[in-house]
Amino acid sequence: MNVTSTESELRALMLASSDGDGAAYRTLLERLGAQLRAYFRGQLNRINRGAVEAEDLVQEALLAVHTRRHTYDPSQLFTPWVYAIARYKFIDYLRRTKVSAKDIPVDETDELTARDDHGPVESSLDLDRLLTGLSPKVKQIIQYVKLDGLSVSEAATRCGMSESAVKVSVHRGLKALALLMSKENRV
Amino acid sequence: MKTDQLIDILSTNLEPVKRGQIAKTLALALIVGGAAAFCVMLSTVGLRSGLTFSLHFLALKLLFTLSLLGIGTVLLARLTRPGQSGKKLSTLTYLPFLVIAITGAVALGFENPMMWGRMLLGMNWVTCLLCIPLFAVVPFVALIWFLRKGAPTDLRRTGAIAGLVAGALGATAYAFHCPDDSISFIAIWYGAMVALCAFVGALLGPRLLRW
Numbered sequence: 234m235n236v237t238s239t240e241s242e243l244r245a246l247m248l249a250s251s252d253g254d255g256a257a258y259r260t261l262l263e264r265l266g267a268q269l270r271a272y273f274r275g276q277l278n279r280i281n282r283g284a285v286e287a288e289d290l291v292q293e294a295l296l297a298v299h300t301r302r303h304t305y306d307p308s309q310l311f312t313p314w315v316y317a318i319a320r321y322k323f324i325d326y327l328r329r330t331k332v333s334a335k336d337i338p339v340d341e342t343d344e345l346t347a348r349d350d351h352g353p354v355e356s357s358l359d360l361d362r363l364l365t366g367l368s369p370k371v372k373q374i375i376q377y378v379k380l381d382g383l384s385v386s387e388a389a390t391r392c393g394m395s396e397s398a399v400k401v402s403v404h405r406g407l408k409a410l411a412l413l414m415s416k417e418n419r420v
Numbered sequence: 421m422k423t424d425q426l427i428d429i430l431s432t433n434l435e436p437v438k439r440g441q442i443a444k445t446l447a448l449a450l451i452v453g454g455a456a457a458f459c460v461m462l463s464t465v466g467l468r469s470g471l472t473f474s475l476h477f478l479a480l481k482l483l484f485t486l487s488l489l490g491i492g493t494v495l496l497a498r499l500t501r502p503g504q505s506g507k508k509l510s511t512l513t514y515l516p517f518l519v520i521a522i523t524g525a526v527a528l529g530f531e532n533p534m535m536w537g538r539m540l541l542g543m544n545w546v547t548c549l550l551c552i553p554l555f556a557v558v559p560f561v562a563l564i565w566f567l568r569k570g571a572p573t574d575l576r577r578t579g580a581i582a583g584l585v586a587g588a589l590g591a592t593a594y595a596f597h598c599p600d601d602s603i604s605f606i607a608i609w610y611g612a613m614v615a616l617c618a619f620v621g622a623l624l625g626p627r628l629l630r631w
Binding site: 254256258262263270301314336363375385387407 | 421422423424425426427428429430431432434435436437441442466500501502504507513570571573629631
């Protein structure tokens with residue numbers, strides 16, 4: 234598949250997602266997941282880190298894409314936006330884990346073929362553990378709206394909150410999860 | 421956790437993106453920051469007394485500060501979006517400094533060197549030195565709040581521009597007090613203090629803006 238068609242397809246999916254199309258969003262995230270996996274594995278290979286770390290970064294980047302999606306300007310290309318986020322998260326990871334340029338081997342040709350892309354593995358992140366880092370109220374709302382798939386109005390009734398308060402809590406909860414995730418990816 | 425599980429979470433009950441959020445938050449930060457800088461000016465040094473007010477020099481001071489404010493604001497709106505580096509536009513921020521430095525030097529050239537001390541130091545350069553950074557504090561906090569809602573990827577540059585805009589707001593507020601009517605004074609003290617704010621912003625950016 235050539236680059237321009239990927240760009241226009243992904244961009245169309247992003248625009249539909251911005252209008253609230255959940256199915257388009259799922260497709261978008263799945264395709265981005267695969268691209269990000271290839272990107273992070275390629276980068277991490279050079280510093281002798283494996284697939285699990287790559288998957289940690291894939292998930293961190295996907296969550297970043299989600300919580301920062303309002304920063305995508307629909308008049309601009311989509312791929313550079315995603316790439317800038319992925320690159321930022323990778324550099325941030327290097328700084329967090331204190332990998333210096335010294336750790337990157339000069340001769341990396343053996344390393345390139347040593348690991349193959351075997352598709353997604355599980356990340357080292359544990360969702361239940363991450364969720365315990367949230368306040369009980371927010372955790373409950375994330376559970377209802379995002380894990381159990383209750384609608385916002387149903388969740389609002391169960392929690393005795395307004396719908397907009399539920400939406401705000403979901404948004405805050407995901408941002409807090411993103412923060413917890415980047416703290417965990419420090420090893 | 422499997423990535424598919426995360427994708428499930430993110431795409432379930434997806435909310436549409438609110439349009440124009442960035443512009444609204446940025447406008448709010450500038451208004452709150454600008455109003456705060458002006459209030460701090462009023463409650464500390466106060467407005468310049470009406471009798472000695474020189475509209476020409478006020479306009480000149482504002483031309484310098486507002487041009488920096490304008491360029492800086494456009495840059496912040498870009499820097500908060502991943503993939504828009506704003507590198508070319510960043511160089512444009514040097515232009516107001518350059519113009520005012522040249523005009524300041526030319527103005528000195530036309531004057532008797534005996535007058536240089538008064539032109540450069542004015543009546544209260546110390547006040548200027550203290551006030552601009554002081555007035556810039558609240559605007560800086562407001563701009564950092566705005567940027568933390570976005571996704572800046574070049575934290576040092578973004579911090580520097582936030583400092584620059586905050587400094588420009590501080591200098592704008594100070595211009596309504598400033599009793600020194602000399603272009604060389606503006607070039608040195610306004611220029612240096614706004615540049616200092618940008619420098620401090622560049623130092624703080626990587627700490628304050630991580631996401």
